[in-house]
Amino acid sequence: AMLGRLVPRNDEEREAIQAAHGDHKRVYTAADMIAGEEIFFAATGVTDGMLLQGVSYAGDRATTHSLVLRGKSGVRRLIHTDHPLRESPTSSGVRVLSAPAHPSP
Numbered sequence: 001a002m003l004g005r006l007v008p009r010n011d012e013e014r015e016a017i018q019a020a021h022g023d024h025k026r027v028y029t030a031a032d033m034i035a036g037e038e039i040f041f042a043a044t045g046v047t048d049g050m051l052l053q054g055v056s057y058a059g060d061r062a063t064t065h066s067l068v069l070r071g072k073s074g075v076r077r078l079i080h081t082d083h084p085l086r087e088s089p090t091s092s093g094v095r096v097l098s099a100p101a102h103p104s105p
Contacts, residue, residue, distance in 0.1 A: 002030040039071030060085050 006024045008014040017024050044066040045052030053065045066079040 002033070004028045004033060034071070037072045039069075041067075041069040041071075043067050057085075 005027050006017050006022055008017055008024050014024060043052060044064050045054045047054040052067060056063045062083045062085055064081045064083065066077075066081065068077040068079065069075070
């Protein structure tokens with residue numbers, strides 16, 4: 001069973017939940033979360049699982065596998081993405097590989 005709860009990080013988010021007639025104390029069921037026809041689901045594997053492969057690294061690249069489902073049309077997209085990585089120095093001297101930042105619009 002899929003269950004979820006809204007967890008506001010601050011008063012602004014708590015007020016937004018209340019304005020949308022939500023309840024941050026309520027546990028929502030899958031039926032609560034998917035009422036309607038315009039339903040989308042997206043997931044990206046972090047570790048290997050039954051549904052998706054996890055992130056893998058090769059040289060200066062990371063590969064991810066994602067799944068996107070659209071309820072109304074029944075379209076299922078399996079997305080294999082190859083991400084370029086770059087080295088980022090840290091104060092501890094540990095080398096970190098990260099995806100390049102995208103410029104803000």
